[in-house]
Amino acid sequence: MTLDGLLVRFSRNYALLRRAVDSAGRALARRSYESFLEPGEEFAFSEFVDGVRVRFDFEIVREEKGGALWVYVNADAGLPTPLLLKPSFVFRKLPDGTAYIVR
Numbered sequence: 001m002t003l004d005g006l007l008v009r010f011s012r013n014y015a016l017l018r019r020a021v022d023s024a025g026r027a028l029a030r031r032s033y034e035s036f037l038e039p040g041e042e043f044a045f046s047e048f049v050d051g052v053r054v055r056f057d058f059e060i061v062r063e064e065k066g067g068a069l070w071v072y073v074n075a076d077a078g079l080p081t082p083l084l085l086k087p088s089f090v091f092r093k094l095p096d097g098t099a100y101i102v103r
Helices: 003-010 012-029
Strands: 044-049 052-062 069-076 088-093 099-102
Touching: 003 012, 012 044, 012 052, 012 069, 012 088, 012 099
Parallel strands: none
Antiparallel strands: 044 052, 052 069, 069 088, 088 099
């Protein structure tokens, strides 16, 4: 079992953040490629998940060859987690709109 799997299994707070970041990450991955390139793009937002306000931020790193974007989504709710670890969601967005989730 992976460290992430163990944390989800044994930490209720980490499991909440994992569900939240997976949901937010998948929603971001469905957006169009062009929406990530627009000036003034918000790189942080928050949502309520199971009654807890979760803050998300994402970072976009552009890959030189082919214009692919790597998007890193992080979640935090100010809740204690083992070793202060927080889950992330990573995907690769191609100019044709295809998104590949990285595990």
